[in-house]
Amino acid sequence: MTDSEMNLDLEQLLETMYQGISSKLQTLAPDDVIMIGIHTGGFWIAEQIYQRLNLPSPLGSLNISFYRDDFTKIGLHPEVKPSQLPAGLDDKHIILIDDVLFTGRTIRAALNELFDYGRPASVTLAVLLDRGERELPICAEITGQKISLNPDQQIKLNGPDPMSLTLVQNPLESAL
Amino acid sequence: MINNNIQLDEQGRLKHFLSIEGLKRQQLVSILDAAEPFANVQEQAVKKVPLLRGKTIVNLFFEASTRTRTTFELAAKRLSADVLNININTSATSKGESLLDMLHNLESMHCDMFIVRHNQSGAAHFIAQHVSPHISVINAGDGCHSHPSQAMLDMFTIRRHKKEFANLKVVIVGDLLHSRVARSQMHALTTLGVSEIRVVGPKTLIPAGINTFGVHVYHNMQEALIDADVIIMLRLQKERMQGALLPSEDEYYHNYGLTEKKLSYARPNAIVMHPGPINRGVEIASSIADGPQSVILEQVTNGIAIRMAVMSQALSPRSEITKTGGIV
Numbered sequence: 001m002t003d004s005e006m007n008l009d010l011e012q013l014l015e016t017m018y019q020g021i022s023s024k025l026q027t028l029a030p031d032d033v034i035m036i037g038i039h040t041g042g043f044w045i046a047e048q049i050y051q052r053l054n055l056p057s058p059l060g061s062l063n064i065s066f067y068r069d070d071f072t073k074i075g076l077h078p079e080v081k082p083s084q085l086p087a088g089l090d091d092k093h094i095i096l097i098d099d100v101l102f103t104g105r106t107i108r109a110a111l112n113e114l115f116d117y118g119r120p121a122s123v124t125l126a127v128l129l130d131r132g133e134r135e136l137p138i139c140a141e142i143t144g145q146k147i148s149l150n151p152d153q154q155i156k157l158n159g160p161d162p163m164s165l166t167l168v169q170n171p172l173e174s175a176l
Numbered sequence: 177m178i179n180n181n182i183q184l185d186e187q188g189r190l191k192h193f194l195s196i197e198g199l200k201r202q203q204l205v206s207i208l209d210a211a212e213p214f215a216n217v218q219e220q221a222v223k224k225v226p227l228l229r230g231k232t233i234v235n236l237f238f239e240a241s242t243r244t245r246t247t248f249e250l251a252a253k254r255l256s257a258d259v260l261n262i263n264i265n266t267s268a269t270s271k272g273e274s275l276l277d278m279l280h281n282l283e284s285m286h287c288d289m290f291i292v293r294h295n296q297s298g299a300a301h302f303i304a305q306h307v308s309p310h311i312s313v314i315n316a317g318d319g320c321h322s323h324p325s326q327a328m329l330d331m332f333t334i335r336r337h338k339k340e341f342a343n344l345k346v347v348i349v350g351d352l353l354h355s356r357v358a359r360s361q362m363h364a365l366t367t368l369g370v371s372e373i374r375v376v377g378p379k380t381l382i383p384a385g386i387n388t389f390g391v392h393v394y395h396n397m398q399e400a401l402i403d404a405d406v407i408i409m410l411r412l413q414k415e416r417m418q419g420a421l422l423p424s425e426d427e428y429y430h431n432y433g434l435t436e437k438k439l440s441y442a443r444p445n446a447i448v449m450h451p452g453p454i455n456r457g458v459e460i461a462s463s464i465a466d467g468p469q470s471v472i473l474e475q476v477t478n479g480i481a482i483r484m485a486v487m488s489q490a491l492s493p494r495s496e497i498t499k500t501g502g503i504v
Contacts (some may be wrong), residue, residue, distance in 0.1 A: 063213065075492030076227070078206065082213040089221075116222035159278035 006163055011130050016039030018049050020142035021095060021126055025053065025127040032121065034092045036060035038110055039081060041099030041157035045128055048163075049097070062096075067109035099157040101127040104138035111160030129155060129165075182304055186243075190489045192304045192313045192374055195322040196363035204367055208484035209331050215478065217254055227488055228257035235261045236303075236347075237316070238294040243314050243452050244326070245478055248291045250479040251483035258381050260287065282287035282328055283308050288491060290314070297356075312490040320354050321418065326451050327360035330367060331480040334406055338449050341368040346372070347400050349409035349498035350432060353381045353421075357451045358410055362389045378411075379434060380421040390394045397432050404442040409434055409459050425458050434460045437471070447471045 008018045024032060034057045037046025043061045065080040096110060107125060114120060126142035131149050149155065154168045183198055186192045190203065217225055233252040237245050245261070252259045262282075279290070285322035289312045292300040297319030304313040317323040331341075338344055346365055352358045352375055364388065365373050375386060376394040387394060401407065412428065422428050432449065448460075448470045456462045464470060 048468045066213070066217070066227050071227050072493055076210065079209065080213045082216040112226070116220045116224065118221050 001082065005076040008129075008145065008147070008168060010163060010165060014045065014048055017097075017126055017128060017142055018052055018143045021049060022053070024095070024124060024142065025055075026061070028093050030054070031056055032093050033057065033095060034086055034120075035095045035097065036062050036085065036114075038096070038098045038106065039063040039083070039158070040096045041128075044160040044163055045099055045155065046097040047160065057086050057092075062110055063153060064106060064113055067113045069077070069105055084117075085117055088119050089114060089124065091119070091121045093121045094120045095126060096123050097126050099115065099128045100155055101125070101130045101140050101143075102133060104134045104136035107138045108136050128157070131155065179271045189492065190486070192300075192315075193324055193486050194301050194304060194313065194315045196314055196324050196327055196360045196367065197322075198354045198456050199349050199367065201367050201369065204328070204364060206329065207324070207482065207485050207489065208335055210489060211328075211332055211481040212338045213480070214254075214484040214488075215481040217484070218480070221235055224254050226256045227351055228252070228255040228477065228491060231255075231256045231257040231491055232286065233259050233289045233487065234287045235259065236264070236290050237262070237377070238264045238292075238299070239317070241293055241316070243479065244293065244323075247476065247479040248314075248316060248325075249485050251487060252354075253485060254480065255484055256314065257288075279303060279307060283311060288312065289487065291316050294454070295319055302381040314486060314490065317356055319356065321356050321359065323356040323360050323451075324364075325479070325483055325486055326357050327364040328486070329475055329479040330357075330361055330449060330451070332478045332482050333362050333449065333471055334447070336474075336478070337471065338405060341365070341370050343354045344370050344405045345372045345374065345403055346370055346406040346408065347399065348375045348408045348410065349400070349434065350377050350408065351381045352377055354388065354416040355384045355410045358408075361408065362391060366390055367473055374404070378422065380427070392495055397438055398441050404446050407434065407439070407442060407446055407448050408446065409454075411451065411455060412458060413454060421454075429458055433458065434464050435464060436461065439464060445469075449475060452476070475483040 015044060031118040033055055033061055035050050037043030037059065039061055046059055061084045063081050063083045068072045094114060098106060111123065114123065125140040127140045130140055130143045130146045152170050156166045156168050158164045158166060181194045181198065183190065197455065198242050202326060217223055235245055235248060249259050249261065288495055290303060290307065291314045292303055293299065293316040298320045298321060300313055300315035304335050304492060307313060315322055348361060362373060374393040375391050376396055376397055381395060446469060448464055450460060450472045452472065454460055454465055454472065456465060
């Protein structure tokens with residue numbers, strides 16, 4: 001099955017996210033806002049939205065590998081790219097972006113990592129797709145679209161250029 | 177010859193880190209790559225990641241050390257592990273307890289990793305052979321044999337400055353006879369594909385048979401330094417010297433100490449390294465140790481990231497590591 005068969009229009013999802021983030025930003029001082037994408041898919045999406053916004057702070061990239069809750073099960077990921085965050089998260093409003101929100105464990109790890117860099121004033125979660133079935137009390141304020149998948153299905157964002165969505169059957173059991 | 181297979185598990189992943197010998201290029205590169213993101217952790221406000229939370233790491237130092245012990249301790253703490261520093265001089269070994277009895281006691285306390293420094297070559301290997309299967313052993317220097325984490329932090333430092341190993345001319349200067357650091361460095365440089373390794377020092381401090389490492393031996397410092405990209409100075413290990421190997425420190429400095437004049441023979445962008453502790457005015461002029469080409473303090477900083485990488489890899493679970501792309 002392809003993204004078109006799933007009736008998912010990536011451009012439209014990005015536009016919905018952009019609209020949601022734009023209206024959120026109207027309530028905040030631009031100098032206090034830092035946008036951060038979660039490596040890798042979340043960062044690709046963040047890049048697309050960031051270039052349409054006029055934010056003074058550079059775009060951040062967050063790699064949560066060292067904060068995952070499954071090191072004792074699967075060990076160190078063989079290729080970890082360092083997180084690159086703008087200096088000084090203290091008192092900033094963070095717009096945190098990821099591709100797919102599922103169990104919530106990635107976001108839990110991301111929040112822990114962010115707070116090791118500083119004490120933000122607020123964190124707003126924006127995701128491309130929310131597939132539900134949360135295992136932690138986490139929700140996104142801005143969502144491209146909510147979808148429903150079978151347990152043996154997984155949606156994957158390919159990219160960065162061009163970006164596309166693929167539905168994968170029988171994902172690895174180790175996926176968070 | 178030590179069998180190094182003990183370092184790897186059935187899947188060929190790092191279990192103990194005892195020497196560079198027996199590890200392939202890909203394994204060394206994997207340690208260097210893993211260290212890169214750990215180098216960033218020190219830029220965090222909270223310089224800590226939760227990777228080894230709940231693990232207990234024991235520093236077993238039977239020989240003096242400042243940099244190695246503290247950077248291993250810091251590396252463990254920045255991975256959120258608990259660290260036990262055993263002071264051998266005040267431990268029960270001074271009451272006659274055998275080494276293995278002490279190890280078995282530490283195992284009973286559910287420790288996960290032993291960091292071992294010992295003045296006997298092969299000590300860490302011996303310990304790795306006798307510990308329970310769940311315990312990892314890291315060699316933090318054994319006699320004149322091996323100091324693999326020092327060699328890897330040196331490779332990491334070289335890679336950060338020179339990018340590619342292949343076309344480098346690397347010169348190692350001084351007391352090669354007693355240097356476990358130099359042995360590990362030569363193995364690492366060769367494995368990583370460095371085309372030209374030169375060693376230089378007085379005849380009394382260059383071990384016989386060093387040619388088997390595939391290095392070029394010099395006794396004239398100026399000749400050895402021509403067009404060098406990397407200069408590694410070694411400490412004169414007087415505590416290991418038996419008999420009169422050197423006429424005097426002054427004469428050694430005159431012939432093999434790194435001075436501005438001698439450094440001018442190397443490439444202008446050559447980096448100067450030293451594993452520490454440095455003896456100013458014996459191995460190296462202060463103006464160079466503190467000068468723009470010196471990366472000596474960077475080596476210390478990089479030691480933390482490399483040791484975090486080695487510890488994380490060795491304590492990764494033994495089950496299959498999956499390259500999952502589906503973290504959602």
